[in-house]
Amino acid sequence: MIELRNDSLVFSFPEVHPSATVSIEFQRSLRIPDDDKDYPLPPGLGRFPLRHVDDFADRVASSWIRHGGVMLPMYQSEAMWLNFHAEYDDERRTYYPFAIKIATGKINAVSGRAWADGIQRRPRQDYVVVPEQPWLDGYCVGKGIIRQFVAMPLGAGYTAEEQITGKAEHGGLQIMAFPMKREAFEKRFPRCPRREREVMYSMVRECAPCASDMGLAPGGRMKQEIYHDKYALPDWDLDHGSRCFVHIANSMVWRQITGSNPPTTPPTSAEYTRAGLPWFLWYDDKNSTLQGSETLATMKSVATLGKKMKDVPLPENQSVSAESIITLRRGLTKDQVRETQIPARRRGSYAHDIATRQTDRSPRGAD
Amino acid sequence: MKEEFGAYVRNKREMLRDSSAEYTVRKVAAKIGIQPSYISKVERCEVAPPSEETIVRLAEVLREDPDILLALAGKVSADLRQVILKRPKLFADLIRQLKDAPDNALLRVVREVRDGKW
Numbered sequence: 001m002i003e004l005r006n007d008s009l010v011f012s013f014p015e016v017h018p019s020a021t022v023s024i025e026f027q028r029s030l031r032i033p034d035d036d037k038d039y040p041l042p043p044g045l046g047r048f049p050l051r052h053v054d055d056f057a058d059r060v061a062s063s064w065i066r067h068g069g070v071m072l073p074m075y076q077s078e079a080m081w082l083n084f085h086a087e088y089d090d091e092r093r094t095y096y097p098f099a100i101k102i103a104t105g106k107i108n109a110v111s112g113r114a115w116a117d118g119i120q121r122r123p124r125q126d127y128v129v130v131p132e133q134p135w136l137d138g139y140c141v142g143k144g145i146i147r148q149f150v151a152m153p154l155g156a157g158y159t160a161e162e163q164i165t166g167k168a169e170h171g172g173l174q175i176m177a178f179p180m181k182r183e184a185f186e187k188r189f190p191r192c193p194r195r196e197r198e199v200m201y202s203m204v205r206e207c208a209p210c211a212s213d214m215g216l217a218p219g220g221r222m223k224q225e226i227y228h229d230k231y232a233l234p235d236w237d238l239d240h241g242s243r244c245f246v247h248i249a250n251s252m253v254w255r256q257i258t259g260s261n262p263p264t265t266p267p268t269s270a271e272y273t274r275a276g277l278p279w280f281l282w283y284d285d286k287n288s289t290l291q292g293s294e295t296l297a298t299m300k301s302v303a304t305l306g307k308k309m310k311d312v313p314l315p316e317n318q319s320v321s322a323e324s325i326i327t328l329r330r331g332l333t334k335d336q337v338r339e340t341q342i343p344a345r346r347r348g349s350y351a352h353d354i355a356t357r358q359t360d361r362s363p364r365g366a367d
Numbered sequence: 368m369k370e371e372f373g374a375y376v377r378n379k380r381e382m383l384r385d386s387s388a389e390y391t392v393r394k395v396a397a398k399i400g401i402q403p404s405y406i407s408k409v410e411r412c413e414v415a416p417p418s419e420e421t422i423v424r425l426a427e428v429l430r431e432d433p434d435i436l437l438a439l440a441g442k443v444s445a446d447l448r449q450v451i452l453k454r455p456k457l458f459a460d461l462i463r464q465l466k467d468a469p470d471n472a473l474l475r476v477v478r479e480v481r482d483g484k485w
Contacts, residue, residue, distance in 0.1 A: 002480040009480065054481060068483030106485075170485070245485050 002242050004070060007047040008085075011098075011177040011242050019089040019096045020179040022130055026050070026072055026246070029079045029137075030269050031150055032220035034303035035319045038145060039222050040279035041137060044083065045266050048072040051258060053247060059257045060247075061213070067172075069245035073254035073262035074151040074214060076313070081137040081149065084130040092189040095131040096179065099229065099236045102128070102136060103174040104149065104216035105161025110140045110226055112164065112295030115174055118238055121229065125290055127178075129229045132287050137224050139299065142292035144225045147218035150302060151248060158306075158313065159215030163299045171213035176243035184235035214248035218299045227287040268316045279322040284330040372439040373412035379429050380410070390429075399424045416440035 003010045005023070013020040027044035053064045053071050064071065074080065082102065086095035099119050101108065106115035111126035120126045128136060138146035139160060152158040154171040162168050180188075251262045267275075306313040384390035392410075396403040399421060408414045416422065419442055426433035437444055443451070451458045465473060 001477065002482075003477055004480055052478075052480065066483050067485045068481035070480055174485070243482055244480055245483070 002244050004050055004052060007050045009050070009070070009175070009244055009246075013179045013237075013240050013242075016179045016237055016240050017096065017182045017185060019087045020098075020182075020185075021087040021096065022098045022100070022177055022179075023085045024100070024175065024177075025083040025085075027081050027083050028263065028266055029081055030266050030272050031077060031079045031314065031317075032148055032222055032269055033317050033319045034220040034301045034314060035317065036221060036301075037319060039220060039269075039320075040281045040322050040325050041081075041135070041222060041224060042079070042269070042272070042279060043277065044081065046263060048074065048080065049263070050246075056257045064247050067245040067247070069172075069247060071247040071249055071254075071257070073251055074248050075251055075262070075265050076151055076153075077268075077316070078266045079137075079148050079150045079219060080216070081135050083135055084128075084133060086131045089189070091191050092186075093192045094189045096185065097231065097235075098130045098180070099127045099178045100130055100133075101126060101174075101176045104139075105154070105159050105165075105168075105170045105172070106174055107160045107164050109136065109138070109149075109160075109296075110290070110293065112139075112293035114165070117176065117241065117243070119178060119233075119236060121233055124293065125229055127229070128226060129231070132227045132230070132284070134282070135224070136226070137222055139218050139296045140226045140290060140292050141218070141221075141297045141299070143289055144223060145292060146222050146224045146226070147296070147299065147301060148220050148222055149216045150219035151214050151250075152217040152302060152313065153250070154213040154215040156311075156313075157309065158217040158302050160218060160296070160299060161215055163218075163305075164295060168215070171215040172248050173216065173246040174243065175246065176241050178236045178238055178241045180231070180235050181237040184231070188231075188235075214250055216248070217302050218296075219302055221301075223281065225282075225284065225287075225289040227284070228290055230287065269320045270316065270318055273320040273322060273324075276324055278324045278326045281325055281327045282329075283327065286330055372416045372436070372441075373410045375439050376406075376425065376429070376436070377410035379431060383429065395425075395428055398428045416442070419444065 001012050003012070008023045008025045010021060010023045026048040028046050028048055029044055030042045032039040032042055050070045050072050053060050053067070053069060057065055060071070084100065086098055088095050101119060103109060103115045107113070108115060108126045110128060111120070111124050113126060138148040141147050154162070155168045157163075159168070159171070161170060249257060254262045300308070302313050303317055380390050380392075380395060388394070392406050393403045396406045401417075401421065405414070409417060417425070419437065422436050422440055422442065423433045423444075426436045434444060
């Protein structure tokens with residue numbers, strides 16, 4: 001079952017296990033420069049608003065109604081990352097594992113292959129495993145490197161779908177989640193004796209938003225690892241997957257459909273960096289990393305294609321030097337201090353607005 | 368129906384009166400702005416339940432949920448009536464379908480995200 005709750009998609013499978021729930025947020029973010037340098041992770045600037053397409057049945061394209069699902073607004077000047085939260089099982093003191101497939105325009109963002117229901121490991125893994133994978137910022141183009149999800153109009157030739165299939169048919173994002181089977185979960189994570197719950201730190205990144213369809217295209221390069229599935233393939237409950245189509249509307253179409261304005265335009269990377277606000281690096285030495293998809297690696301970034309087409313899709317694309325970096329590691333305990341290389345901060349009015357959404361080391365139990 | 372409403376109000380008021388003298392018939396009547404004799408008649412089921420407005424004031428004084436008192440009096444609040452009247456068939460069907468559902472199923476009616484053909 002999928003619900004829309006507080007601008008998140010909540011996938012729950014009570015028929016599998018009471019803790020089998022995962023929520024996915026679509027975080028607004030800055031477009032990192034598309035200059036072939038490898039950037040750290042940018043912040044989240046708030047969730048994209050999500051709406052049921054059925055609530056606007058008389059104003060959206062008939063294809064959207066046929067697909068079902070939800071919609072969100074996106075400016076060309078912004079980017080998106082997916083934030084995954086699995087439910088914490090108190091008795092077993094672990095998060096409930098999920099296998100999650102993500103595609104854009106029905107092209108798998110991890111494997112580069114065409115969408116198919118179910119999950120694959122051969123010839124390559126085509127899903128991420130949560131909670132090991134806390135976020136996904138883009139297309140898996142190299143080992144430890146992704147190309148950022150940025151919005152472009154469908155039909156202009158930039159989207160992953162168009163570059164790989166030659167067609168502009170679907171747009172949007174497609175997501176499918178599979179819980180771990182109950183027996184596998186209970187066997188792998190036995191009940192723990194009752195003791196005082198450990199305070200652990202959550203992996204919170206700074207979370208400073210017709211029928212003109214939009215799709216996602218490959219933007220700048222970013223350091224992000226996609227992890228191998230360390231579980232056995234039969235551990236996944238493929239009889240209980242749920243899927244959702246997420247349509248993307250540009251800001252003008254969103255206003256026409258909903259009558260409301262999308263969130264304000266995000267800052268550029270240059271503005272953000274000048275304000276002294278942090279970027280992020282995530283280290284996990286407990287999980288091994290997937291190689292990039294050869295198919296996805298053949299895609300040209302938006303800036304590269306733009307030059308080829310004599311177009312200027314990204315008017316503000318100057319390189320930045322991300323000096324203020326917060327490093328996060330898996331498995332921090334409450335006594336371990338977060339590593340930070342933040343220089344003395346300058347606080348301007350803009351920085352204050354973002355800084356009210358500073359990275360927060362909240363205990364996992366308080367999620 | 369008036370028996371249920373009257374008895375309920377009396378029981379509630381008397382429970383509160385056990386801990387505070389503010390809940391005598393006279394005091395409650397004064398807070399609501401009606402005659403004490405009228406409240407007595409309501410509680411003894413000698414008259415029909417009062418108007419929606421009076422019931423809502425009574426609920427506030429007795430620290431009771433107004434929707435519960437209204438339902439006991441055979442009434443539906445004006446705002447709920449408006450909601451139902453916008454789509455009467457849908458809501459009537461919904462309520463009939465849910466009439467035997469256990470409490471936990473009713474506590475939150477979940478709206479699922481629909482998956483279509485793609």
